[in-house]
Amino acid sequence: MAPLPDWTAAAPAILLGLTAITLLIIDSISPRSKNRNLLAGTTLVGTLAALAAAVGLLVTGTGTNGGVSLYGGQIIVDGMSLFFTIIFTSVAALVTLASYDYLAGETEQAEYYALVMLATTGMAMMASAGSLALVFVSFELLSLPSYALVAFLKDNRGSVEASLKYLLIGALSSAILLYGISLIYGVTGGLLFETVAANIQNSGLTGMLGIGVLMVLGGFAFKTASVPFHFWAPEAYEGSPGPISAYLSSASKAAGFVVAFRVFTVAFGLDIVSSVDWVLAFQVLAVVTMTLGNFAAATQDNVKRMLAYSSVGQAGYVLIGLAALGGGQDALVLGMSMTHLLVYGFMNTGAFLFIALAEHWDIGRTFADYNGLGSQAPIACAAMSVFMLSLAGIPLGGGFLSKYFLFGAAVGAGFWWLAAIAIVNSVLSLYYYLRVVRAMWFEESNGDRTIEGYPLGLYTAVIAAAVVTVLLIPAFNLVADPAVDAAAALF
Amino acid sequence: MIIELLLAFCLIGAVVVFVLPDEYAPVGALTASLFPLVTSFVMWFGFDGSGNAFLEGGQLAYETMVQWISLGPYAINWHVGVDGISMPLVVLATVLTTLAILTAWTPIDERRSQFYGLMLLLEAGLLGVFVALDFFAWLVFWEVVLVPMYMLIGVWGGPRRKYAAVKFFVYTNLATLVMFLGFMALVFGLGDSVSTLDMPAITQAIRAGELGSLAGIAPGTIKSVAFVAMFAGFAVKVPIVPVHTWLPDAHVEAPTPASVMLAGALLKMGTYALLRFNFTMLPDVAADFAPFIALLAVVSVIYGAMLALAQQDLKRIVAYSSISSMGFVILGLVAYTEYGLGGATFQMLSHGLLSGLLFACVGVIYNTTHTRMVGDMSGLADRMPVTTGMFVAGSFGYMGLPFMAGFMGEYFIFQGSFAADFAGSMVFTAVAMFGIVIVAGYFLYAMQRTLFGEYRLETDYTVGRAAVHDIVPLAVLVVLVIVLGTAPNIFFDMITDAVGPMLGGGL
Numbered sequence: 001m002a003p004l005p006d007w008t009a010a011a012p013a014i015l016l017g018l019t020a021i022t023l024l025i026i027d028s029i030s031p032r033s034k035n036r037n038l039l040a041g042t043t044l045v046g047t048l049a050a051l052a053a054a055v056g057l058l059v060t061g062t063g064t065n066g067g068v069s070l071y072g073g074q075i076i077v078d079g080m081s082l083f084f085t086i087i088f089t090s091v092a093a094l095v096t097l098a099s100y101d102y103l104a105g106e107t108e109q110a111e112y113y114a115l116v117m118l119a120t121t122g123m124a125m126m127a128s129a130g131s132l133a134l135v136f137v138s139f140e141l142l143s144l145p146s147y148a149l150v151a152f153l154k155d156n157r158g159s160v161e162a163s164l165k166y167l168l169i170g171a172l173s174s175a176i177l178l179y180g181i182s183l184i185y186g187v188t189g190g191l192l193f194e195t196v197a198a199n200i201q202n203s204g205l206t207g208m209l210g211i212g213v214l215m216v217l218g219g220f221a222f223k224t225a226s227v228p229f230h231f232w233a234p235e236a237y238e239g240s241p242g243p244i245s246a247y248l249s250s251a252s253k254a255a256g257f258v259v260a261f262r263v264f265t266v267a268f269g270l271d272i273v274s275s276v277d278w279v280l281a282f283q284v285l286a287v288v289t290m291t292l293g294n295f296a297a298a299t300q301d302n303v304k305r306m307l308a309y310s311s312v313g314q315a316g317y318v319l320i321g322l323a324a325l326g327g328g329q330d331a332l333v334l335g336m337s338m339t340h341l342l343v344y345g346f347m348n349t350g351a352f353l354f355i356a357l358a359e360h361w362d363i364g365r366t367f368a369d370y371n372g373l374g375s376q377a378p379i380a381c382a383a384m385s386v387f388m389l390s391l392a393g394i395p396l397g398g399g400f401l402s403k404y405f406l407f408g409a410a411v412g413a414g415f416w417w418l419a420a421i422a423i424v425n426s427v428l429s430l431y432y433y434l435r436v437v438r439a440m441w442f443e444e445s446n447g448d449r450t451i452e453g454y455p456l457g458l459y460t461a462v463i464a465a466a467v468v469t470v471l472l473i474p475a476f477n478l479v480a481d482p483a484v485d486a487a488a489a490l491f
Numbered sequence: 492m493i494i495e496l497l498l499a500f501c502l503i504g505a506v507v508v509f510v511l512p513d514e515y516a517p518v519g520a521l522t523a524s525l526f527p528l529v530t531s532f533v534m535w536f537g538f539d540g541s542g543n544a545f546l547e548g549g550q551l552a553y554e555t556m557v558q559w560i561s562l563g564p565y566a567i568n569w570h571v572g573v574d575g576i577s578m579p580l581v582v583l584a585t586v587l588t589t590l591a592i593l594t595a596w597t598p599i600d601e602r603r604s605q606f607y608g609l610m611l612l613l614e615a616g617l618l619g620v621f622v623a624l625d626f627f628a629w630l631v632f633w634e635v636v637l638v639p640m641y642m643l644i645g646v647w648g649g650p651r652r653k654y655a656a657v658k659f660f661v662y663t664n665l666a667t668l669v670m671f672l673g674f675m676a677l678v679f680g681l682g683d684s685v686s687t688l689d690m691p692a693i694t695q696a697i698r699a700g701e702l703g704s705l706a707g708i709a710p711g712t713i714k715s716v717a718f719v720a721m722f723a724g725f726a727v728k729v730p731i732v733p734v735h736t737w738l739p740d741a742h743v744e745a746p747t748p749a750s751v752m753l754a755g756a757l758l759k760m761g762t763y764a765l766l767r768f769n770f771t772m773l774p775d776v777a778a779d780f781a782p783f784i785a786l787l788a789v790v791s792v793i794y795g796a797m798l799a800l801a802q803q804d805l806k807r808i809v810a811y812s813s814i815s816s817m818g819f820v821i822l823g824l825v826a827y828t829e830y831g832l833g834g835a836t837f838q839m840l841s842h843g844l845l846s847g848l849l850f851a852c853v854g855v856i857y858n859t860t861h862t863r864m865v866g867d868m869s870g871l872a873d874r875m876p877v878t879t880g881m882f883v884a885g886s887f888g889y890m891g892l893p894f895m896a897g898f899m900g901e902y903f904i905f906q907g908s909f910a911a912d913f914a915g916s917m918v919f920t921a922v923a924m925f926g927i928v929i930v931a932g933y934f935l936y937a938m939q940r941t942l943f944g945e946y947r948l949e950t951d952y953t954v955g956r957a958a959v960h961d962i963v964p965l966a967v968l969v970v971l972v973i974v975l976g977t978a979p980n981i982f983f984d985m986i987t988d989a990v991g992p993m994l995g996g997g998l
Binding site: 331 | 509604627630645657665668
């Protein structure tokens, strides 16, 4: 068999983009269609095709040997980009399934799905970006649909307010990122990561470079909802429709991380940038992010806000992947960060989709509103318990393994204090995750709640996420191995 | 392969029962629990292992060793197998689960499919703890056990169930963290000489003296610190005085079937882990600390018995008596003779059956009378003759009546610990033996007040005979207790065979 042409390596992004266009065409043929089967079906097929393409490319070894470079290095398809594309498309598929029920009766469904697909395309491009220019373009391709999606419930004040906040902070951080990129361009004379890496040593402009790197870092901190650019997250997650909260907190966050991983290992690699100690910056960020996220989560009464802060805390763990570099185990540390993001992608998406299910039933948002839900919807609540315990690091799901190896890798790299802080945080986090479990199972129901129907799409999505979370225990090596290989290729 | 089958039966059973409609759940769970039960008996009858799983020179039964996770310097294997110590405990766990499911038929009347699903998940975790030989796999199962027990207490428990469930979870989870740090100190101390978390390999390396210094701390100090950390961690699970306070709360609030599992099987996780980790990996440190540990054991025996003596609630009496009985196990372990270690393991079995029996009896009494307070009832023997018989049999078993399992376990332990060569072993043994007198005291007192004399009941319920499915688990347990007491060699032979290699080094 003749080798496939190079452009097929970009198949996942192309498929996602085509799906978006198809949805827009459907919308122009039959505007304001409420045909859920057609719209959600098209989206799901496109997403799953992109997922299959990404898995296929990864399995057949496209990512090895430095990957495939397209458009003069603007797009790089390697193990890391494919690994993250798998995360994005998996989350998008779950979100699409859930939206099938969540959007029942809404009129702008085609736009909704098209925006989700465009944002996912942006993520896939972020994962493959080989230059700062493409980073910025795909960053915006992800951000702009996100603003609109947060505001999708137009008549809901919370939704609109959340979107406005998200837009304002997003615009600010885009500007910061862009300014950082321009400074780096000024120092190195190039936008391609390779050019940046090659010219960075020769420039004497350490101060300007340092400011540029920090500003780029700030831009990513916004996307990953890391402290100090995290404060939009609870508002945006709480205000947006449930499936979009899941999407933003899982996929969008992972997209921020993939660019950060690539930019900081390839363009500003530790071996080339000795003048700017960005590892220290990430260490501070990681510790502050996980601690602040955890303590804020512990004080919430609203489950969705709790989950929002918990996702901030989880971002802190993932930051260890960059904070523990330079200890001789770079590939392992970074690979475990990626693995944790993938496991997190399923358990966190599942948790937010459970919230979406609760919103669909209209049963309120506080812990007390969940009282006794376990006797009315035992299967969904069992799935939610798996998510909560897995997020807390109890081995009922893959979260235990990814945390264990992430912290273990940090210890192995000599950053035992970072791991110690993370472990303490992880133990404390059990408190607020268990609150959900307690409310669902231990407390008595408030009595007057009725649950109408068990929506097929939402249930399928929640159960699928739970099954994958559990299966990631025995199948952990299947995802951890490619992650470490992909990370190793960057160094 | 058969061990994987055993675990798969439990897990699949748990999922299937969880989604069954409530009315089919009791029968479905009983049926599902028969698969692991039969499998464990097949394993037992076909058992061809020899020696100790953690030490050289033996042959593991039903061993599987495949690579599970391989990441950079870390390799994790799926390594399971049984030896003469774990095989009896596997059988105990499957037998108790089936019987505990039967005891749930009467009292559990809401959310039944969830209840029975959790019981089977609990069984899977328990069995995993007893068969896992890789630390990582072991830790996964060790933690998994917490979740169903937490839910069983928290959802189906008594009035203070939420408090008891949280206390149980927090206590044992913190203990796990302490134990984990201790074990990791050993792993890092071993450095490159052991590249996996395989517990037999780690044990053999430590016993071969390959422990290096870590961050300037001498190997001897690491060993002592690790021993203390692991001992503290496991002591909570056993429980040993003074870290026992979660147990009465958990037991009193737990529903009967959960109490049966908690006393019968969960507490054995603690003593099993002590035997495997502290006493097999670090026998020389155990020797150094022997008098202190023996002191803790004796305090547990006497203090637990005194606490039981002071209780008015039948369930609390049985709960505190467990602390006392587990003290005997610790005494047997620290004796570190063939009879001491073997007797400790045997006592785990006998206490598993006896405490299960007594909790089940108290459950049956409570189902009919709706009270557990000794002062509220008397003369139940007339109305509930069969249950009374079982209760009397269980109590006498606990007191150490010959030809019952409790007698054999305690006899082996005392024979072992009397001959032990740590300072004051005879004194400790003699004092611990006195504990049996107190045991006899509170059981005779409780039986006399509740079962015999004039019939009187201070509630509005009419007392009749218990249902057949309530009596069956009691009868089976009584039979097993007598079988184990008259023919201890069905297990004691394989236990001593597994214990023998431990005595080679150390004490």
